[in-house]
Amino acid sequence: MRRVTMLLVVPVLGIALVVTAGALLAPWRDRAPVSRDTARDTDPIAAAQRRLQRLPGDWNTWAELGLAYVQRARVTGDQADYPRAEQALGRSLEIRRNDNAVALAGLGALAAARHDFPAALRHGRAALAVDPYRAAALGVVADALTELGRYDEAFRTVQRMVDLRPDAASYARASYTWELRGDVGRATDAMRRALDAAAEPADRAFARRHLGELAFGTGDLGTAATHFTEGLRLLPGDPPLRTGLARVRAARGDTGAAIAEFRAVLTAVPEPAYVAELGDLLTAGGDPVAGAAEHARARAAWAAEAATGHPPEADPVLFAADHRDPAALDAARRLYTRQPGIAGADAMGWALRAAGRPAEALRHADQALKLGTRSALAHYHRGMILADLRRTADARAELETALRLNPYFSTRHAPIARATLASLGR
Template sequence: MKTQNVSRTVLAAGVGAVLAATALLYVPELVGQGPPPPPGPAERATIAAHAGAQAALPDLAALITDREKWLRAHPDDDASWAALGAAYTERGTRIGDVRDYPRAERALKRSLAERPAARGNVDAQLGLGALAGARGDWKTAKEWGERVRKAEPGRWPAYPVLIDAYNGLGDYEAARKASEKLEELHAGAVVRARAAQAYRNRGWREDADAAALDAAALAETDAEKAASLGRLGDLAWERGEAAEALARYGSALRLVRDHGPSLAGRARALAGLGRTDEALRDWRAALARLPLPEYLLEAGELYEAVGLDREARALYERLRTGAWVRGEVAQGLLDADHGEPAAAVVRLRAEWARGHRSVAVADALGWALYRAGQPQEALGYAKRATDEGLRSALFTYHLGEIERALGQTGPARRHLEQALRINPVFSPLHARRAEQALTALGELSDELPKELRPEPPAGSAKAAEPKDSAAPKEAAEGAPEADAKVSGTAASGTAASGTEASGTEASEAAASGASRE
């Protein structure tokens, strides 16, 4: 897996928070007596937004149409321009259509023209922050978010914008503080989703899963619940539990059958389980629904791994020539592994110089430098990517290969084995290469004390042998056991503890009672 899959659904949650702040809660005019009519699609989208929930895409489209029509007759309505801009941004993010972003920018700037920021137009400023984040312009997103926070510190939708911006800039401490402030100000699925992201970034896997289960249980709409269940699938996949991930993605797709992130997640889980034909089918569906740069790269590598080189090259070319936002990491990794590594270095150095210093950019730049024949410089970036806390099999594999190139045999063996322990099928290409690299390094000397020997990768013959009770743990300092199952009940609002429970059963339970198939 080439990128951090949780980030896309988390970003959508942040854009939805901005829509919640800007949407107009209008009430249909009642004629005569009797109960009010049921809400129409546009009103459903507005009600969902005010609850901090994702609206169904058809309802979101109806809201856009409704505001466009209203504004033709009332062009001086700054609040409606802000709501329209936020809705464009959310739709563009959720369907991967960048054409909505210029529309969003025009609407938001028109809102500020009708009512400037100096006169308190916070909604348009929030919208511009979310739009900058959707475009991957983290510095601008941070500036808008901090303006709103300064003007109205209690305005909770500012904090998802800031969390995304800080993460994109690699300022994880600021992101954690913003997450804590968001929890003080607001409750609900969007807040628990943010908590899951923060725990994941620190390597606290059990806590991340518990918070994501809370988000699924608290979701207000099928669209939001599908996003939450897809996030649970991502977490299961990242810790190497392909079968559990498959079940969680399946739960999401039963709610929203064309949910793009879950189609992509199910494709990678099926590939990890060896069900290649089904995986290729789902990749085709995912790319038709949500053609993101990271999905093109991942699908292309599966095609390459199974010998379908022509199809792989077509996807790589589509990625290489597309007009993408937030595509620098995927394009850099494409050049590093399947093109010109020197070009990847130039691209990713430019991204780093922009201040975009997330672990994803650090890892990609380190890998590009290694592939371009500069392993010594690569090592610092690779260590930065793995030191933050996120437990990524791909990042750890990259570090191991860089160390192997530098002749650091012990650390290389340790990190290559660790990558395969985190997720033994993390990539259709690179998992196999990690195994080959370990074979090339050879066995450890018999003279090495047993307590210093690393645990063998999951699934290997040696992994089945009895383990010494003093084997070293891989969990981050201060974190719960990294590979423990999630426990407790959903919607607890706290870290899981107590009796162990199956993550799949818990996610299915979270889905029940909310599905309206």
């Protein structure tokens, strides 16, 4: 499934700052880091700091600085910025304790970034109590509700956000609500509206990236390649766009070019999910030893993150279940407790299947598809669980659905889906 990171646009010293409100609206894929050089080029932190040197009591700029730190942590993956964000937002509230919706919304974005979605919801609602018309706070609330699996409330909040401010941030969230409900056409239309409304090149590149991922999710490689390429013209070197184009190349059979692209990206951004995907590509390309080495690197990087208190995410849980790691189920439980929505349910089901408990796994796989999400990976997971339960006809239907939705959905799992279908017969 596709992991989406949504937009939360707030004005920062006249600059449109795109702040992601959690790792968030993001159930299906890795975080979306960019290189530190790219982040520095678009980072408004220095401008905020210069202004605060002149106006140290400017509570609004302190709040904006906190939001900027949240954004930088999100795009670089450096969690050291989160305490800086907390300090700046706290300073804003010290100066202006009451009626400070900007800082409260910032605390909500920070809590979501740390995967504390109940706290994100609480802060977002506190911001709305101060300013019911603050679109950024509506975004925080919508994102938190989505990750908590409270979809009806989340969708109503997104609609309110669109009604209040039909801009790139609200259209991007609207796109995701349609994607969750399985309406890829409306999801694409809403993301095109986000593209049209985006004022900054980085925001337009964001929309291009997700339009490319929507197209790739349906197996439309040509359209996906076009969007990824256009996005890279707007934001050269952006790792998510580059890896999107690499996946298209792999799907077209050019595994060597895809491997080279992933290696190049990883020199700038050592993201564990990209390392794991490189391992899959190397294995598929006929070098299982090199693939296993990359898988070991990814495993070690995720273990290091966990040792620092980083909350569980879907990617490492699914990876652990893929490799039959005995720790996968415990990690899945912790993820599902924090995020009892589609992402957590899918990971929980896959980990239960890896633990040899397919009957329990099926209940979670059903939950992951309850909204009608057209995810090839989720259908594949459900199909393999059904195969374990010897429900042959149902398993065939699910695996055929996965491959019909996107024959290229996973370098690792698409071949397994085909082989399993062949073994099940007709």
